[in-house]
Amino acid sequence: MxxxxxxxxxxxxxxxxxxxxxxxxxxxxxxxxxxxxxxxxxxxxxxxxxxxxxxxxxxxxxxxxxxxxxxxxxxxxxxxxxxxxxxxxxxxxxxxxxxxxxxxxxxxxxxxxxxxxxxxxxxxxxxxxxxxxxxxxxxxxxxxxxxxxxxxxxxxxxxxxxxxxxxxxxxxxxxxxxxxxxxxxxxxxxxxxxxxxxxxxxxxxxxxxxxxxxxxxxxxxxCGTTPAQAATPAPAPIAAGSEGRMADLFSRRLLARTITAVVVLVALFVVNYAFVSWIPTFLVKQGHSVSSSLGLTAVMFAGGPVGSLVAFFLAERLGRKWGIVLFSLVCAGFGVAYPFAQSATAIAALGFAITACIYVLSSFSVATYVPELFPTGLRLRGSGLANTVGRGVSIFVPFAVAGAFTRFGIAGVLTLIVGTLLAQALIVGLLGTETRRRSLESIAADIAGTDGAQKEGGAGDAAAAVVE
The missing domain is CATH 1.20.1250.20 (MFS general substrate transporter like domains)
Incomplete structure (x- = not known):
């Protein structure tokens, strides 16, 4: 062995x-x-x-x-x-x-x-x-x-x-x-x-x-086990990503995953910085006093911990891929409704719901999904690339938000947010792979070449069987 x-x-x-x-x-x-x-x-x-x-x-x-x-x-x-x-x-x-x-x-x-x-x-x-x-x-x-x-x-x-x-x-x-x-x-x-x-x-x-x-x-x-108790039939060694070259992230085998990782982090940073960072300013511009704006913002931001708790309960039930797709669509729906809210109660409730969805997406994407997408030899480079692009895009988000708000008001900003969420749902739905309750070796096996697929498929199946 x-x-x-x-x-x-x-x-x-x-x-x-x-x-x-x-x-x-x-x-x-x-x-x-x-x-x-x-x-x-x-x-x-x-x-x-x-x-x-x-x-x-x-x-x-x-x-x-x-x-x-x-x-x-x-x-x-x-x-x-x-x-x-x-x-x-x-x-x-x-x-x-x-x-x-x-x-x-x-x-x-x-x-x-x-x-x-x-x-x-x-x-x-x-x-x-x-x-x-x-x-x-x-x-x-x-x-x-x-x-x-x-x-x-x-x-x-x-x-x-x-x-x-x-x-x-x-x-x-x-x-x-x-x-x-x-x-x-x-x-x-x-x-x-x-x-x-x-x-x-x-x-x-x-x-x-x-x-x-x-x-x-x-x-x-x-953990209270012995090597004899923990031993399992040996899967074949994983070959995918063993060379660990940056160029591998753009190879035919990994390109879809690289695109998926970049998209979910760009979307997360865009939505987060466009809504969470700007909402107090939006409320003041809409005629609320500074005191009222900060009070409403505090209620909205209470949705953050709630979103993380929702993600905790759904991460291994709903899964990461379909969780991102579902909550992108749900968040987009709340975003469409937000500009039509008139009362302070409706504004706070919709803002709370949008913030909760953003934190669900954060828990699913940057915290879990992106590192899972890449094999061990490229895990941090893949995550690093996605984070780098996301951070780079976030530099320009304030200018895009300011321009949208100046020309179209809050509806313009929500259009930017909703469009980003819908694009994320589409791309993750088409290109993403589900990682729920799967070993990292099993997830890596999906990207193997033709020769390695049989070997790695056995490795993935054996490892996946351990955790089912």
Whole structure:
């Protein structure tokens, strides 16, 4: 039996245990501080404007370099993670991000802060790619979707904490403490994650089968099983993606999946930034007072956690492909109705529903579906490419939203959102593959060539049988 042959099947057969929850905690902690740092920008920039330390143009540069850094980080993390391992890339980008945040707290001027923000952005963009991809390679297939939604929910709660701490700390102690909190938190997690194991699937993919087996055996022991109990008939080694070249993402075998991954992340970023980021402005422009606008927005945004919980319960029932298609259509329906809402109650209810749908789509797509689409040797590069394109498009979304609102009002913005959602539903419905309760090896087997299909089909069937 090849040492790497049954790695995936053995990981998928494990009962859910404290190991899986601790792994989730370690990954979530790093991504939480990453998200926290993204959300503190508004509070910090407002404080610097008030104190005269920055100007509107410098604030705009701060936001722009954040996106540039995140795009760069998403791209680099794909190459680093597939080339040098998930654990190395995770620690590398978290270290960069942590030290850059502390440097930002000590920045002598806004220009230096902008530079450090660029470096922070590299770490932040990398974290989302490596985090979701690494989690998918450890969690049993029957729970993989639900763990992705839990991770997504944990990360998104950082919006509340960053806003609350900003209100509590910045007026009294200044904006620097916000970066200090993020940086020290990230470095503390970096220390804790030194004990996190390398992905056995990645090790097996790179010919380090014995090392992978040792890690799997330790995990089996921790989960209360023995290697003898966990052993399964050995599927054939997976060949798909073993060369790990970026060009493979555009090959005939993988092109449909690459397009699918790019589409769902572009759609997610467009819809999220077009609605969630702009809704307070829309409400004020529609004649609501600032106080009323913020109150309605708070009610709408309460739909976020609800959406994540809905995704948790449906991830392994409805599936990712058809979940994305269904909630794209449902969200589009709410979007069509929104411009016709007149009362504050109707506006808040529809906004709540749209926000919930956006968070369902976020849980299904970036948190779960995209990493599942690619074989182990290309998982992070595929996710990194999709995230890079999504971040790149999001740079232009504010201009598109502003133009649509100026010319056509809220109906123009909702047309942009609805059109994006319908395009996503169509493309995912036509090109997407369902990944629900399937082993990663089984999903990878679908893209094998003619010769490898029979071998990998056997591998996928054997692995899939383990988790049914």
């Amino acid at each position: 090849h040492a790497d042959a049954s790695i995936g099947a053995r990981l998928d057969r494990l009962p859910l245990s404290g190991f899986h929850w601790r792994l989730l905690g370690l990954i979530a902690a790093g991504m939480y501080f990453d998200s926290f740092d993204i959300y503190i920008a508004g509070t910090v920039l407002a404080a610097m404007i008030h104190s005269g330390e920055s100007t509107l143009s410098q604030n705009a540069m701060f936001v722009s370099v954040t996106f540039i850094g995140m795009m760069t980080g998403a791209w680099l993390s794909g190459w680093l993670g597939d080339r040098f391992g998930r654990r190395f890339c995770y620690q590398f980008n978290l270290g960069i991000y942590g030290f850059a945040s502390i440097a930002g707290a000590l920045a002598p001027s806004i220009d230096w802060l902008i530079f450090f923000r660029l470096v922070m952005g590299i770490g932040m963009g990398a974290e989302i790619v490596v985090g979701y991809g690494t989690l998918s390679e450890f969690i049993p297939a029957s729970w993989r979707g639900r763990f992705g939604t839990v991770l997504n929910l944990i990360i998104n709660t950082s919006l509340f904490l960053s806003t609350f701490l900003g209100w509590l700390i910045v007026p009294q102690y200044g904006w620097r403490w916000m970066f200090a909190i993020a940086g020290c938190g990230a470095l503390f997690v970096w220390f804790l994650r030194k004990s996190m194991p390398e992905s056995p699937r990645w090790l097996a993919e790179h010919g380090r089968g014995e090392e992978a087996l040792r890690i799997v055996e330790r995990i089996e022991t921790e």
